[in-house]
Amino acid sequence: MSLKCDAKKVMLSVGEVAKRSGVSVATLHFYEQKGLIQSQRNAGNQRRYSRDVLRRVAIIKVAQRTGIPLEQIGKALSVLPPGQNADQQHWQQMSEQWKVDLDLRIAQLTDLRDQLSMCIGCGCLSMTHCPLRNPQDRLAAHGAGAHFYPVADELTDSSL
Amino acid sequence: MSLKCDAKKVMLSVGEVAKRSGVSVATLHFYEQKGLIQSQRNAGNQRRYSRDVLRRVAIIKVAQRTGIPLEQIGKALSVLPPGQNADQQHWQQMSEQWKVDLDLRIAQLTDLRDQLSMCIGCGCLSMTHCPLRNPQDRLAAHGAGAHFYPVADELTDSSL
DNA sequence: CTAGAACCTCAAGTAAGGTTAAGGTCAAGT
């Protein structure tokens, strides 16, 4: 169990990082391939991680919980000097941006909830009158992958 | 442009449904294949939809915005008699359930936001102390695909 | 009748975020 240098081990194996960070070994490979983390190799070509990888993985998981896609997380992390810990300042920048994103997502969902509440007793889903059918609010303005509802040229509400 | 029976056309072609509902023809095929909508065929094997499909698609899109997966939407819709419009009661049942789901998701994200806010100035991400790292709240209790963070047996906070 | 638009089916591709498997190497304990 105990390795050569137990006292102040500098580098971690992939298995150790997996255990300590709570993600699988395969996931660490995957993250490395995507450029979210980096490793060095020992003489036998095995990955050795510096401790900062634990913090990076922690940050990745938090960001993922907010709904940030991996690619964007990668970009945010890429400003960190590799092999170094994210310092207080970096963390603040990232987390503040993520909070903005999260706030927006919450606002979108809250709008939707309110509209849904209003419409529960109605159920008309009218193309022209129902707020649920007409998301030209901040959703339409911001939605990363939002589909705009095409103008329903011919459609009268009678068609519902 | 005008078809045979312009006045009170009973059935709609797939192209018409696509135009009016704002989804692509391929998506309608896909939904049909997944059992979310149904069609009849004319003599030449082309799909003919009754008008209620427009309402179904509208419902699908609203539900998707709340984050409900298609399969679950399909189950909710499957209680509707095919070829008939969702009545007021069905709509209410569905939308109320979806509002519950949505409320939960909003609550999860709000918790996360609050934790993030607290942690922006801290940045410790401590495995044992940081609330961001310890989501044993309703997230852990409810999360459909939530990964539990394994107990970090060996991990002391110094390892971050 | 014929061109072209709209439709059909089936298969494959895409994107994200991984997981699983196959076949081979390295390292640690006995």
Add this chain to the structure above:
DNA sequence: ACTTGACCTTAACCTTACTTGAGGTTCTAG
């Protein structure tokens, strides 16, 4: 030395929600 576990790479597979393409049929207007 030998076994076993940890590690390596590459490649294929998974899910969700679709999109795209190929090759063939049907419908509608002129």
